[in-house]
Amino acid sequence: MSDLQLGLLAIGAVVVISVLAYNTWQEAKFRRKADASLKSRHDDVLMGAAQDPAVAPGTPVERPQSARRGEHGGERIEPTFDGPAAGMVPAVHAAPEEPLLTDSIDFIVTMEAAEDIDGEALAEAAAAPLAGCSKPVRLEGFDESGAKWESLRPDGRYTLMRAGLQLVDRRGLATDSDLATFGAGVQQACAATGALATVPDRGEAMAHATELDDFCGQVDILIAMHVVAAATPFPGTKIRALAEANGLALEDDGRFRRRDAEGRVLYELAGMDATLFHADTMRATSFSGLTLELDVPRTPDPARTFEQFRDLARKLAQALEGNIVDENRATVSAAAFDRILAQIQAVQRAMAERSIPPGTPLALRLFS
Numbered sequence: 001m002s003d004l005q006l007g008l009l010a011i012g013a014v015v016v017i018s019v020l021a022y023n024t025w026q027e028a029k030f031r032r033k034a035d036a037s038l039k040s041r042h043d044d045v046l047m048g049a050a051q052d053p054a055v056a057p058g059t060p061v062e063r064p065q066s067a068r069r070g071e072h073g074g075e076r077i078e079p080t081f082d083g084p085a086a087g088m089v090p091a092v093h094a095a096p097e098e099p100l101l102t103d104s105i106d107f108i109v110t111m112e113a114a115e116d117i118d119g120e121a122l123a124e125a126a127a128a129p130l131a132g133c134s135k136p137v138r139l140e141g142f143d144e145s146g147a148k149w150e151s152l153r154p155d156g157r158y159t160l161m162r163a164g165l166q167l168v169d170r171r172g173l174a175t176d177s178d179l180a181t182f183g184a185g186v187q188q189a190c191a192a193t194g195a196l197a198t199v200p201d202r203g204e205a206m207a208h209a210t211e212l213d214d215f216c217g218q219v220d221i222l223i224a225m226h227v228v229a230a231a232t233p234f235p236g237t238k239i240r241a242l243a244e245a246n247g248l249a250l251e252d253d254g255r256f257r258r259r260d261a262e263g264r265v266l267y268e269l270a271g272m273d274a275t276l277f278h279a280d281t282m283r284a285t286s287f288s289g290l291t292l293e294l295d296v297p298r299t300p301d302p303a304r305t306f307e308q309f310r311d312l313a314r315k316l317a318q319a320l321e322g323n324i325v326d327e328n329r330a331t332v333s334a335a336a337f338d339r340i341l342a343q344i345q346a347v348q349r350a351m352a353e354r355s356i357p358p359g360t361p362l363a364l365r366l367f368s
Contacts, residue, residue, distance in 0.1 A: 100138050100151060104355070105212065105366060106164035107179055107205045109186040113159050113195040120154035122161060125192040129185030135174050136166040136365070137182070161195070167209040168216055169368050176206055215354065216366055219347045221296040223306065223340060225313050225332060226272055227322045228289040234320045236282030239290065242319055243269055246312050250277055258308075260300060264359055267294040267309045290316060296347055297367040300359030303345045310337050 101108055111122075119141055130137050140149045141158035152161065165182040167174050183199040190197040240250065248256035248269055254276025256269040271277060272289030294309050296302045317324050324332045348358055356362050 100361075101140055101149070101162060101164035102362070105167055105362065106138075107167055107174065107182065107200065107202075107209075108162050108164045109183060109200070110198045111161040111163065111186065111190050111195045112198070113161075113193070115194070116157035116159055117161070117193050117195060118154075119152045119156040119158065122158075122189060122193050122195070123152060123154065126163065126185065126189035129188040130163070130182065133165060133182050133185070134171075134178055135169060136368075138164050138166075140164070163189075166365065167205065168213045168366060170216075170220070173209040173213040174206075176202055179205055212366075215350075216297075219297055219351055220367060221343070221347060223294040223296060223309070223344070224327075225292045225309075226289055226325050226327070227292070227313060227316045227320065228272065228325055228329070229287075229320070229322050232321070233286035233288050234290065234322065236277070236285040236287065238320065239287065240277070240282050242316060246315065250279055254278060264298075264300055264364075265295070266299055266305050267292060267312075269293075289322075290320075292316075295367070296344055297351065297358050297363050300357075301348075302358050303341060303348050306341055306344050310341075 119139075122141075123139060126139060139152040140162050141152045141156050142148075142160040142162075143150050143156070144159075149162070150156070152158075163182075163186045165174060165178065179202045183197075183202070187197045187199065189195075240256075243250070243256040246258070248258045250256050254270070256277065258266045258268070260266055270291050270293070271287050272291050274291075275287065278285075292309060292313055294302065294306060299305050313324050316322065326332055351358055351363065356366065
């Protein structure tokens with residue numbers, strides 16, 4: 001081999017070593033930046049306060065006024081209230097100061113790049129690999145000018161991003177296969193855009209998901225009461241007048257709902273046996289019974305709201321000359337109302353201790 005060839009080989013080796021050293025330095029730089037940005041300011045709700053004995057597993061819930069949904073290991077009942085749809089960002093409209101992704105309920109993969117990446121380019125690269133995920137997926141970018149995370153904007157440019165797979169919802173918890181598929185999909189998107197993905201340990205995430213799913217099963221309570229006709233069926237016109245006078249509005253799906261100023265559902269009214277109301281036929285229709293429902297974990301301040309709910313049930317029964325009964329047609333007593341309120345207060349306290357107050361964006365995501 002000539003001296004020229006040996007010289008070229010030596011120069012090539014120096015170039016390769018230099019590139020590897022530069023890449024290593026860049027990776028370390030962005031990892032330090034990610035660690036600083038991702039440091040949680042809140043306690044991990046999965047490792048939070050001990051659960052309230054009042055909502056411990058096996059504690060009976062007053063029936064039929066309340067029905068537990070979605071115990072871990074059993075079939076979850078789909079939610080009856082409007083919830084955030086699963087899919088790509090933005091899936092939930094959270095309060096501006098509250099990030100959409102949190103280690104409390106999401107499996108988060110951090111993405112780093114040496115140069116700015118267009119939000120639109122990353123979203124397009126991630127769409128196909130993450131389309132098969134069974135849980136909601138969200139993408140965020142770190143806004144350096146505001147020093148905060150934000151939903152990934154198509155016109156935004158980022159060097160630090162993250163993708164999150166929600167660990168738990170009312171269908172149950174994510175599986176290890178879900179996490180593996182998600183992690184591989186994010187890595188594929190990063191490879192297409194020139195970013196580097198850091199996938200966390202799946203075993204730890206699965207332990208968190210199992211514990212969180214157990215807790216959700218303990219507090220996922222639906223309050224349902226029926227007002228039935230004692231003799232004469234209830235005229236549709238009178239039902240509508242009473243509902244609207246008490247702040248409920250008839251919505252397109254055939255149910256009356258009371259919402260708060262932010263549009264969150266407080267409680268709803270339907271015909272008994274899931275009979276729906278129709279604005280154009282209520283004048284000529286009568287009903288043998290009504291059902292009032294309150295979804296505890298999705299309702300803001302459910303204890304206070306339940307008092308309004310209880311008062312509405314009594315108003316309807318008095319005005320329509322009906323009776324408040326359970327699913328077995330047994331009369332609901334004042335003592336039963338008090339027991340239900342105590343149960344709701346226990347649930348509200350347990351959720352607050354985990355920094356998941358009922359009706360908040362975080363609770364709406366979990367119980368969807």
